Amino acid sequence: LGSKINHALRNMGTASVVDEQALDACLKEIATALIQADVNIKMVKQLRDNVKRQVQIEDLAAGLNKKRVIEKAVFSELCSMLDPSTEPYELKKGKSNVVMFVGLQGNGKTTTCTKYAYANKRKGYRPAMICADTFRAGAFDQLKQNCTKAGIPFYGSYTETDPAAIAQAGVDRFRQEKYDLIIVDTSGRHKQEDALFEEMREIEEAVQPDCIVFVIDGSVGQAAYDQALAFKKTVPVGAVIVTKLDGHAKGGGALSAVAATDSPIIYIGTGEHIDQFEHFEAKSFVSRLLGLGDWHGFMDKITDVIPEDQQPDLIEKLQGGTFTMRILYEQYANIMKMGPMSQVMSMIPGLGGDIIPKGADEASHERMKHFMTVMDSMTDAELDATDMKIFQEESRLRRIAMGSGRPAREVGSLMQEFKKMSMMWGKMKGLKGFSGKGGMSA
Numbered sequence: 001l002g003s004k005i006n007h008a009l010r011n012m013g014t015a016s017v018v019d020e021q022a023l024d025a026c027l028k029e030i031a032t033a034l035i036q037a038d039v040n041i042k043m044v045k046q047l048r049d050n051v052k053r054q055v056q057i058e059d060l061a062a063g064l065n066k067k068r069v070i071e072k073a074v075f076s077e078l079c080s081m082l083d084p085s086t087e088p089y090e091l092k093k094g095k096s097n098v099v100m101f102v103g104l105q106g107n108g109k110t111t112t113c114t115k116y117a118y119a120n121k122r123k124g125y126r127p128a129m130i131c132a133d134t135f136r137a138g139a140f141d142q143l144k145q146n147c148t149k150a151g152i153p154f155y156g157s158y159t160e161t162d163p164a165a166i167a168q169a170g171v172d173r174f175r176q177e178k179y180d181l182i183i184v185d186t187s188g189r190h191k192q193e194d195a196l197f198e199e200m201r202e203i204e205e206a207v208q209p210d211c212i213v214f215v216i217d218g219s220v221g222q223a224a225y226d227q228a229l230a231f232k233k234t235v236p237v238g239a240v241i242v243t244k245l246d247g248h249a250k251g252g253g254a255l256s257a258v259a260a261t262d263s264p265i266i267y268i269g270t271g272e273h274i275d276q277f278e279h280f281e282a283k284s285f286v287s288r289l290l291g292l293g294d295w296h297g298f299m300d301k302i303t304d305v306i307p308e309d310q311q312p313d314l315i316e317k318l319q320g321g322t323f324t325m326r327i328l329y330e331q332y333a334n335i336m337k338m339g340p341m342s343q344v345m346s347m348i349p350g351l352g353g354d355i356i357p358k359g360a361d362e363a364s365h366e367r368m369k370h371f372m373t374v375m376d377s378m379t380d381a382e383l384d385a386t387d388m389k390i391f392q393e394e395s396r397l398r399r400i401a402m403g404s405g406r407p408a409r410e411v412g413s414l415m416q417e418f419k420k421m422s423m424m425w426g427k428m429k430g431l432k433g434f435s436g437k438g439g440m441s442a
């Protein structure tokens with residue numbers, strides 16, 4: 001997915017004129033990639049419309065970072081899709097919080113109940129678990145085993161067949177014993193759907209939970225929306241937990257679950273083990289969804305490096321066509337601030353391997369560092385010179401080399417690099433919508 005999105009953006013980056021059509025084409029590719037990652041088709045369409053509304057063509061044409069403008073818009077749009085209008089239920093101290101878990105069989109409810117209990121036990125709560133799954137053979141044994149390992153009291157029955165009755169009895173018992181977090185695990189058989197939903201309703205009525213958590217397997221694809229909606233229509237779901245995000249899950253279904261239940265994701269499951277459980281963080285989830293190792297971090301770095309208020313200034317300088325050593329120096333400094341190139345590039349999907357050969361980035365990083373050292377021993381007049389002529393004086397180059405302690409041939413290489421870059425900027429003079437990628441080729 002990531003590489004596809006990047007491909008779309010890269011095409012955008014090379015389009016010399018950024019117009020509505022180019023933006024549409026780019027968004028179309030991104031949309032296709034998101035659908036392949038199991039994001040609901042309707043939501044993708046909505047995302048497309050919203051991004052289009054957010055991104056102004058004129059901004060794209062004038063700015064250095066049209067790619068980033070789109071990236072940011074897509075990113076923030078996905079984040080806001082994960083942000084429902086409702087707040088998650090907060091456990092309250094000094095009362096018996098009853099939390100009921102629902103979801104289809106195999107999605108990870110029982111495992112997640114245990115993880116949830118354990119996580120809150122570590123926060124100082126006294127959890128207890130109830131097995132209200134009488135459908136699956138061995139369900140009670142599984143819960144018992146989990147609880148024993150985690151040191152959590154449990155309740156269930158081998159003989160009672162009415163899950164609502166078990167749930168009620170368990171909650172009553174644990175309330176009396178003053179447990180402050182009572183967790184009700186339910187069944188989620190696939191077949192006999194009507195019966196399942198009726199059962200959920202009965203348990204809900206019997207125990208009157210403070211919160212109902214809907215558990216969904218992260219690899220459920222386009223079916224996620226309907227599945228989540230079916231549960232929401234039956235019982236008042238208030239939170240979502242997405243499981244199995246450690247595997248090959250594409251994760252797009254999570255967005256559907258949020259939309260269908262209008263409930264926030266509170267945790268994610270990242271493995272079978274009890275502590276493979278994390279608080280949900282929209283930004284890193286979206287990064288993951290987009291296949292960018294760390295898109296969020298990358299964005300932060302980008303905005304760090306070129307403060308917005310400095311961008312017009314830089315654009316003006318570039319459009320004026322007056323390229324100087326100082327601009328080159330600033331460019332290098334910006335790149336250095338971002339860390340080694342491979343690290344920066346690896347945050348962009350698809351760029352990691354194919355653009356910069358292994359090792360080459362370190363070499364180029366070193367090279368930039370040396371060039372900067374050379375430039376450090378230049379005078380202001382040299383740094384701001386708009387004419388290469390002054391660098392044709394042999395003695396001047398010698399002085400710069402001596403002053404910086406770098407070999408003369410390196411000073412020569414810098415001059416060549418400068419010439420190359422300044423020709424590039426020259427070509428951009430008056431050109432609107434140029435790509436801001438130049439300057440990275442040390």
Ligand code: GDP
Pocket residue numbers: 103104105106107108109110111112188243244245246247268269270271272
């Ligand atoms: P239930 O039928 O909804 O109660 O689902 P279970 O809790 O029994 O889980 C079904 C299977 O999914 C089990 O093999 C679990 O170990 C596994 N599972 C649950 N959560 C995760 C997770 O976050 N990651 C992985 N890899 N496996 C999980």
Ligand code: MG
Pocket residue numbers: 109110111133139185186187
């Ligand atoms: Mg279960």
